[in-house]
Amino acid sequence: MALPVKEQAKYWGVATAIIAVVLWYLGDVLLPFVLGGAIAYFLDPVADRLERWGLSRALSTAVIAMAAVLIFVVMALAVIPTLVQQTIQLVNVAPELFKNLQSFLTDRFPSLMVENSPVRETLLGFGETIKSRGGELLNSVLSSAMSVINVLMLLVIVPVVSVYMLLDWDKMVARVDELLPRDHAPVVRRLAADVDRTLAGFIRGMGTVCLILGAYYAVALMLIGLQFGMVVGVVAGMLTFIPYVGAIVGGALAIGLALFQFWGEWHWIVAVAVVFQIGQVIEGNILTPRLVGNSVGLHPVWLILALSVFGTLFGFVGMLVAVPVAASMGVLARFAVDQYKDGRLYRGLSEKDRT
Numbered sequence: 320m321a322l323p324v325k326e327q328a329k330y331w332g333v334a335t336a337i338i339a340v341v342l343w344y345l346g347d348v349l350l351p352f353v354l355g356g357a358i359a360y361f362l363d364p365v366a367d368r369l370e371r372w373g374l375s376r377a378l379s380t381a382v383i384a385m386a387a388v389l390i391f392v393v394m395a396l397a398v399i400p401t402l403v404q405q406t407i408q409l410v411n412v413a414p415e416l417f418k419n420l421q422s423f424l425t426d427r428f429p430s431l432m433v434e435n436s437p438v439r440e441t442l443l444g445f446g447e448t449i450k451s452r453g454g455e456l457l458n459s460v461l462s463s464a465m466s467v468i469n470v471l472m473l474l475v476i477v478p479v480v481s482v483y484m485l486l487d488w489d490k491m492v493a494r495v496d497e498l499l500p501r502d503h504a505p506v507v508r509r510l511a512a513d514v515d516r517t518l519a520g521f522i523r524g525m526g527t528v529c530l531i532l533g534a535y536y537a538v539a540l541m542l543i544g545l546q547f548g549m550v551v552g553v554v555a556g557m558l559t560f561i562p563y564v565g566a567i568v569g570g571a572l573a574i575g576l577a578l579f580q581f582w583g584e585w586h587w588i589v590a591v592a593v594v595f596q597i598g599q600v601i602e603g604n605i606l607t608p609r610l611v612g613n614s615v616g617l618h619p620v621w622l623i624l625a626l627s628v629f630g631t632l633f634g635f636v637g638m639l640v641a642v643p644v645a646a647s648m649g650v651l652a653r654f655a656v657d658q659y660k661d662g663r664l665y666r667g668l669s670e671k672d673r674t
Contacts, residue, residue, distance in 0.1 A: 342633045342640070351473055353639050355480025361523055362481075363488050380486045387478075398549075405550045510650055517646040524610040525560045531606060532556045532565070532598055539594045540573060543587060546580055548573075555595075559602070561619045566602075570595040621645060 342349070362383055369379035484491070499507050533556015540548030555569025573591050581587040625645035629637035659665050 342637065350639075351476035352480055354473070354477045356484055357522075357639060358477070358481040359484035359488055360518075361526065362485055364519075364523065366485055366488070376486060376489070380482060383485065384478075384482055402549050402553060405547045510654060513650045513653075514643075514647050517650060518643060521560070521646065522642060524607075527610050528602060528606045529556045529559045529565075532559050532602060535598060535601070536569060536573075536594065540591065543590050543594070545573060545577055545591060547576060551576070555598075561622065564619070566595055566599050621649065 365383055366376065366379040369382060370376060374382065496504075496508070533553050535552070536555045537549045537552025540552055545551070551569055551573045554572065555565045557565070558568055559565035570592070573595065574588065577588045577591040622642065622645060625641040625648075626638055629641035629644065631637075633640070
C-alpha cells in the first residue's frame with residue numbers, strides 16, 4: 320500500500336531541506352565534485368558514441384581523458400596566459416579609453432561635455448572605477464570560488480572525479496533507477512527523461528555553441544588586429560547561452576574598441592561588425608539547429624533568476640547547480656500544469672457526473 324500524499328510530501332520536503340543545508344555549509348568542499356559530475360555528464364554522450372564504435376567503456380574513458388589532457392596543455396601554454404594578460408591590460412587601459420571617448424564627445428558634442436556635466440562626470444567615474452575595482456573584482460571572484468579548495472586541489476580532484484564518474488556513469492544511473500519508489504518509478508523516469516532532454520539541449524548543446532562561437536570571435540578579432548580581441552571573444556562566447564546578449568555585448572565592446580583603435584580606417588571597423596554578423600548567421604542557421612535542435616530550452620529570464628538566487632544563497636557552487644535545478648523545476652512545473660488540467664479542479668464535473 321502506497322504512502323498517503325501528505326506523508327510523501329513530508330519525506331520529500333525533508334530530503335530537499337537536507338540537500339539545501341548541505342549545499343549551504345559544504346558548498347566549497349563540494350565544488351570539485353560538482354564540477355567533476357558536470358564534466359562527466361557533458362562527456363557521457365561522447366563515451367556512449369565511442370562504445371557504439373566498438374570501444375569498451377574503460378577504453379572510451381581513457382581516450383577522452385587523453386584528449387582532455389592534450390587540450391588542457393595547449394590552452395595552458397597558448398591561450399590562458401594571453402587571455403589573462405589581455406584582461407589585465409584592458410582593466411588598466413580602461414581609464415584612457417574613457418578619456419579618449421570624452422575627447423571625442425567634446426569635439427563633436429561640446430554641449431554634452433561642459434565642465435561638471437553629468438555625462439562627463441559619469442565617464443570619468445566609470446573609467447576610474449573599472450581601474451580601481453576591476454582587479455579587486457577578479458580577485459574576489461577567484462577567492463570566493465576557491466576559499467577552501469585551492470587551485471592545485473581543483474586541478475587534481477576535478478579530473479579524477481570526472482574520470483571515475485564518466486567510467487561508472489551508466490552504472491550509477493542504473494543504481495539510482497533501482498532505488499526509485501516502485502509506485503512512482505514510471506513517472507519519475509519520464510520526468511527524468513524530460514529533465515535530461517532539457518539539460519542535453521541547453522548545457523551540452525549551448526555549451527558547445529558557446530565554445531565554438533567564443534573561439535571563432537577570438538580568432539577572427541585577433542586576425543583583424545583588434546586589441547583585447549581574445550577577451551572580447553571569450554566574453555561574447557560565454558554570454559551566448561542567453562539569446563542575443565552575447566552578440567550585443569560582445570559586438571558593442573568590440574566595435575567600441577575598434578572605434579578607438581581604427582578611427583579613420585573604417586574598413587577595419589566594418590570588418591569587426593561583419594565578424595559578429597557572420598557569427599550570428601552561423602549560430603542561428605547552423606550551430607543552434609544542429610547542436611541544440613528542438614529540445615525544450617530554458618527561458619533567459621528564468622535562467623538569470625535561477626543563477627542570481629542560487630549564486631546568492633550558495634555561492635559559486637550554487638551557480639553551478641542553478642541550471643540543472645532550473646531545468647528540473649521547469650519540467651516539474653509543466654508536469655504540475657498538465658496534472659491540473661486533467662484534474663477535477665480545472666475540468667469541473669464531467670457530463671457523466673452531471674447526469
